[in-house]
Amino acid sequence: MSSAYQQPSARTLTTRATSYTLNTGARIPALGFGTFQDPDSQEDTVARALQKGMRLIDTARVYDVEEQVGRGIKKSGVPRKDIFLGTKLWCNDYHPEDVERALDDSLRDLDTSYVDLLLMHYPCTFKRGPDRFPRDANGRMIHGETTYVDTWKAMEKLTKTGKVKAIGVSNFSKGEIETLLKESSTVPAVHQMEVHPYLQQNEFNEWLREKGIHVVQFSPLGNMNEFYRQTGWSKEIAHMTRVIDQPILKEIGQKYGKSPAQVALAWGINKARSVIPKSVVDWQIEENLSADFELESDDMARIATLDMKARFNDPSLDYEWRLYSDLEGIEGTMRGRTH
Numbered sequence: 001m002s003s004a005y006q007q008p009s010a011r012t013l014t015t016r017a018t019s020y021t022l023n024t025g026a027r028i029p030a031l032g033f034g035t036f037q038d039p040d041s042q043e044d045t046v047a048r049a050l051q052k053g054m055r056l057i058d059t060a061r062v063y064d065v066e067e068q069v070g071r072g073i074k075k076s077g078v079p080r081k082d083i084f085l086g087t088k089l090w091c092n093d094y095h096p097e098d099v100e101r102a103l104d105d106s107l108r109d110l111d112t113s114y115v116d117l118l119l120m121h122y123p124c125t126f127k128r129g130p131d132r133f134p135r136d137a138n139g140r141m142i143h144g145e146t147t148y149v150d151t152w153k154a155m156e157k158l159t160k161t162g163k164v165k166a167i168g169v170s171n172f173s174k175g176e177i178e179t180l181l182k183e184s185s186t187v188p189a190v191h192q193m194e195v196h197p198y199l200q201q202n203e204f205n206e207w208l209r210e211k212g213i214h215v216v217q218f219s220p221l222g223n224m225n226e227f228y229r230q231t232g233w234s235k236e237i238a239h240m241t242r243v244i245d246q247p248i249l250k251e252i253g254q255k256y257g258k259s260p261a262q263v264a265l266a267w268g269i270n271k272a273r274s275v276i277p278k279s280v281v282d283w284q285i286e287e288n289l290s291a292d293f294e295l296e297s298d299d300m301a302r303i304a305t306l307d308m309k310a311r312f313n314d315p316s317l318d319y320e321w322r323l324y325s326d327l328e329g330i331e332g333t334m335r336g337r338t339h
């Protein structure tokens with residue numbers, strides 16, 4: 001199967017290889033590769049994505065794919081130093097005494113001596129121990145006794161070990177980031193959060209930019225991931241028109257000889273953010289790799305009209321933690337579900 005949008009048109013613009021400078025001085029590519037799901041395919045897919053030119057790989061302890069990612073990196077033949085590799089701590093490893101051991105577990109599985117970026121996956125802390133989702137007899141989540149600030153201070157220490165080049169956060173509210181800024185001496189290098197044409201978060205993005213925090217967009221294709229259609233968090237809202245079926249993105253794509261998916265990714269890059277689409281399909285990976293091109297301001301303005309503040313990733317009910325409390329896209333929350 002191949003994409004219907006591979007044919008170049010008269011308007012095809014040169015594909016770029018944008019990268020940005022983090023507040024640590026390190027460079028991060030604009031285009032990256034997500035590894036959530038499909039564990040059996042990840043080793044080969046990561047290897048092929050790197051061989052095709054991807055240089056930013058996003059993974060996480062809780063995805064259970066770090067071994068596959070590590071093997072994929074080796075298989076690709078691409079030197080480790082040329083790859084920006086990020087992983088995430090999971091919430092049961094947030095106790096300050098557990099953080100370095102948890103990182104060491106990730107490094108062992110990734111078969112590398114360092115990661116370029118370590119993120120705190122969510123601000124909520126779960127009970128320490130081997131259980132990733134610790135619940136009591138009534139099925140209620142058991143939270144940890146330390147806070148995300150304690151975890152952050154332990155992560156700060158890791159930057160001095162050489163095992164972590166930069167630290168950042170994911171799924172934090174503005175207030176939670178403000179707390180980190182007040183109570184620690186390290187500004188997060190990255191906030192990885194849900195951003196796509198349906199959830200643009202303009203004010204929050206601008207605030208993060210002013211603070212020197214680089215945004216990495218997860219789910220950059222919006223509700224493409226079947227996971228959102230199946231999980232109780234977002235089941236109903238995820239059934240709205242898929243982002244890549246939006247006529248506006250199709251029309252803009254035709255102008256540049258690009259697919260709607262490429263337009264959605266280019267929109268993020270033209271906003272100076274990184275994007276980490278996940279795919280295990282070769283033509284889609286290739287399409288995503290050719291998604292770094294300049295969009296004219298009129299086209300950016302048209303994409304701005306698609307902002308319906310639709311948040312698909314909201315496990316607040318499950319985690320029993322009101323996530324994104326001061327952000328857009330939770331207005332219609334009912335019993336933890338969005339809209």
Ligand SMILES: NC(=O)c1ccc[n+]([C@@H]2O[C@H](COP(=O)([O-])OP(=O)(O)OC[C@H]3O[C@@H](n4cnc5c(N)ncnc54)[C@H](OP(=O)(O)O)[C@@H]3O)[C@@H](O)[C@H]2O)c1
Pocket residue numbers: 033034035036037058059121170171192193217218219220221222224225226244261262276277278279280281283284285287288313
């Ligand atoms: N920090 C967090 O809490 C968090 C949360 C969610 C995701 N993430 C990260 O972000 C990554 C991406 O997120 P996501 O998977 O939710 O969303 P996504 O990348 O926006 O969407 C993935 C889906 O789109 C499909 N796809 C990819 N490229 C395509 C293309 N060019 N044309 C048509 N379909 C395409 C994929 O298909 P196939 O699978 O069939 O290839 C997959 O079903 C994850 O892998 C993970 O690394 C982080």
